[in-house]
Amino acid sequence: MPELLTLDQAERLSIExxxxxxxxxxxxxxxxxxxxxxxxxxxxxxxxxxxxTLRDGxxxxxxxxxxxxxxxxxxxxxxxxxxxxxxERRRMxxxxxxxxxxxxxxxxxLAALLPGDLDVSYxxxxxxxxxxxAVKLAYKYHGGRRGTVLHTDIxxxxxxxxxxxxxxxxxxxxxxxxxxxxxSFAYADLESFRLALERHTDGRGRSDVYAVVxxxxxxxxxxxxxxxxxxEVRRLCTEQDIVLVFDEVYTGWGKTGELFHFMxxxxxxxxxxxxxxxxxxGKSSISGYITREPVFRRAYDxxxxxxxxxxxxxxxxxxxxxxxxxxxxAVEEDFPxxxxxxxxxxxxxxxxxxxxxxxxxASVAGQGALHGVYLRQGPSLPKAVxxxxxxxxxxxxxxxxxxxxxxVIAALxxxxxILTFFGSNQRIALIVSPPLVAGExxxxxxxxxxxxxxGRGVRRLLTDFVREKVSAAKAVR
Numbered sequence: 001m002p003e004l005l006t007l008d009q010a011e012r013l014s015i016e017x018x019x020x021x022x023x024x025x026x027x028x029x030x031x032x033x034x035x036x037x038x039x040x041x042x043x044x045x046x047x048x049x050x051x052x053t054l055r056d057g058x059x060x061x062x063x064x065x066x067x068x069x070x071x072x073x074x075x076x077x078x079x080x081x082x083x084x085x086x087x088e089r090r091r092m093x094x095x096x097x098x099x100x101x102x103x104x105x106x107x108x109x110l111a112a113l114l115p116g117d118l119d120v121s122y123x124x125x126x127x128x129x130x131x132x133x134a135v136k137l138a139y140k141y142h143g144g145r146r147g148t149v150l151h152t153d154i155x156x157x158x159x160x161x162x163x164x165x166x167x168x169x170x171x172x173x174x175x176x177x178x179x180x181x182x183x184s185f186a187y188a189d190l191e192s193f194r195l196a197l198e199r200h201t202d203g204r205g206r207s208d209v210y211a212v213v214x215x216x217x218x219x220x221x222x223x224x225x226x227x228x229x230x231x232e233v234r235r236l237c238t239e240q241d242i243v244l245v246f247d248e249v250y251t252g253w254g255k256t257g258e259l260f261h262f263m264x265x266x267x268x269x270x271x272x273x274x275x276x277x278x279x280x281x282g283k284s285s286i287s288g289y290i291t292r293e294p295v296f297r298r299a300y301d302x303x304x305x306x307x308x309x310x311x312x313x314x315x316x317x318x319x320x321x322x323x324x325x326x327x328x329x330a331v332e333e334d335f336p337x338x339x340x341x342x343x344x345x346x347x348x349x350x351x352x353x354x355x356x357x358x359x360x361x362a363s364v365a366g367q368g369a370l371h372g373v374y375l376r377q378g379p380s381l382p383k384a385v386x387x388x389x390x391x392x393x394x395x396x397x398x399x400x401x402x403x404x405x406x407x408v409i410a411a412l413x414x415x416x417x418i419l420t421f422f423g424s425n426q427r428i429a430l431i432v433s434p435p436l437v438a439g440e441x442x443x444x445x446x447x448x449x450x451x452x453x454x455g456r457g458v459r460r461l462l463t464d465f466v467r468e469k470v471s472a473a474k475a476v477r
Contacts (some may be wrong), residue, residue: 015043036469037406038413047074050438052419061418063446065369065433068219068250071278071335072326073437079281082325086318093317096310102320109327110290113259116269120296123288123320124311127249127276128158130287131213134272135162136309137291138211138243140299146210147180148200152187154426156220157213157247166213169220169425181208187218188225190232197236207240217261219250220425222365222372227265234268243295246270249287250370253278253327254335254436257343257368271295281326286319338436339368345440346371346432349447357454365429369436372429373450375404401428407465408453414468416449 013021023031034040039060046053050073052060065071072079092098107121124130135149151157151166158164159171165178183199186192200208212233217224237244251261252275258264260273272295276287300308313319329335343366350371354361362374377400405422408430412418423429434442453461 013043015041018043037410038468039419049073049075050435050442058417060413061442061445063418063420063432063434063438063442065255065435066277066282067421068255068277068433069280070282071253071255071369071436072281072329073435074282076281076326076329076437078329079283079322079325083283083318083322086321091317091321094313096314100317100320102317102324106320106324106327109324110288113327113331114273114290115263115267117292117294118269118273118290119293121288121290122309123286123314123316123323125285125287125313125319126158127247127274127287128160128163129311130249130274130276130289131157131166131245131247132160132162133309134243134245134274134289134291135166135211135213137272137289137295137299138245140305140308141243141295142210142241146208148183148209149179149181149211149213150183150185150193150196150200150209151213152215152218153184154187154218154221154223155184155213155215155247156218156425157215158249171424187221187223188229190229193229193233194236197240201240207242209240209242211243211245212237213245213247215247215251217248217251217256217367217370218425219255219370220423221427222370222423222429224261224367227268230262230265230268234270237271243271245272245274247274249274249276252276253330254339255368255370255433257340258336259330261367278330279323279326280319281322281329284319284322284326286316286323288323335436336368341440342434342436342438342443343368343371345443349443350432353447353451353454356451360454360458366432369434369438371432372423373432374427374429375401375408377401377404398428403462403465404458405430407461408450410465410468411453411456411461412449416445416452418446418449 019031019035043055044052045055050062052062052074054060062074103123106123110121111119122133124133149166151168153168155167156169157166159167161176162179164172164176165182168184183196185196197207197209202208214225214233216230234244246262248260248262253259255278262268262270269292272289272291274287274289279288280286300306346366350364350373354364360375362376364371364373366372405428409420409422412420421431423431
């Protein structure tokens with residue numbers, strides 16, 4: 001019998017042992033990429049709210065928001081209590097033959113919270129799966145008689161084959177096979193959108209577009225669709241019977257100051273809404289797509305098609321029970337209001353830093369608890385830095401932006417115990433995305449730290465960063 005590692009042994013592994021096992025059984029490249037950052041050389045002991053405690057006792061302020069997953073912060077007590085209750089009562093986990101009271105209640109609550117007749121829900125596991133389910137629903141709605149789905153030129157909808165076919169981020173740089181019939185238009189550009197519709201309209205005025213998939217707020221590029229654009233897209237989709245899908249996987253559950261970003265526009269209702277990330281309260285891997293009743297009824301609501309779309313874990317218990325409590329927390333603790341307050345603090349604070357460090361900061365952008373800082377790249381890298389860069393990295397057209405933003409991330413973590421990350425869609429930004437349980441004290445800690453780091457200047461930041469990376473890379477090997 002093979003020797004298997006136990007849970008207890010896993011929790012006692014050293015970082016060197018974790019790197020070794022990752023290199024052998026997960027990905028050597030992940031070890032090389034992440035292991036050379038400070039956070040890639042640490043292990044977490046526990047986490048609560050906006051804070052992480054490392055094994056060595058250091059406290060880390062987590063300003064990543066779990067890349068959208070942790071609106072509730074780490075280990076929200078109400079979410080933990082709901083999961084404990086579920087296990088203590090030995091509730092049934094997964095079964096396709098029994099109706100789930102949790103699915104029933106969660107679907108009801110979503111319909112009660114969302115505008116219009118967004119009434120019918122389906123719960124898969126990931127955001128990409130929710131997007132693919134929404135697109136599949138739209139295709140079936142038209143009975144396969146239309147063949148085109150439109151997305152934007154900065155879209156990020158996931159990395160599966162289908163969702164990846166609708167993603168325009170350079171993060172997906174390999175030429176994977178794409179689902180047929182995809183086309184793009186410029187984000188928030190009405191003329192470009194109208195031209196895209198015209199490209200897929202025949203001489204008799206019949207559209208071949210079955211779905212438009214759109215992020216009202218692009219979390220990966222920190223850009224927002226203006227109200228007039230969204231209303232006109234809605235009007236044109238209604239006029240041409242095109243299923244309009246709003247992807248709010250990242251921005252849902254209060255992140256930008258409304259329960260969902262599109263809800264700041266009265267009367268605006270998509271045909272399908274996708275959600276994930278914080279939907280699971282930071283503990284549950286769950287997503288959902290919620291559709292208007294007429295769209296669902298035409299697509300799937302008959303005996304022959306009732307099981308045409310399904311997932312292995314449909315009816316999963318603990319995930320839907322967790323989401324029930326996570327949604328209740330987001331509403332009762334006013335996550336949208338918290339995001340607006342965080343947004344006021346961040347907008348003012350980041351604008352002040354941009355003005356005082358104008359030689360390094362090009363611009364800032366964002367809404368609510370989701371902001372970004374764009375750094376100036378400068379004409380060229382200092383020679384001392386160029387001499388330390390591996391040739392493969394030097395060929396990257398965004399090498400300067402990545403190195404400079406990475407240098408700020410490394411310094412914030414190394415010298416101030418603050419965890420951040422950078423976005424990689426078109427332009428590189430330092431992402432500022434605190435959980436919605438953070439408060440003014442955490443924001444001020446972050447702003448003071450960023451002020452100190454930016455004050456070091458480009459040359460020092462880059463030189464320290466590259467030397468740290470080279471030293472760490474040797475240690476990882």
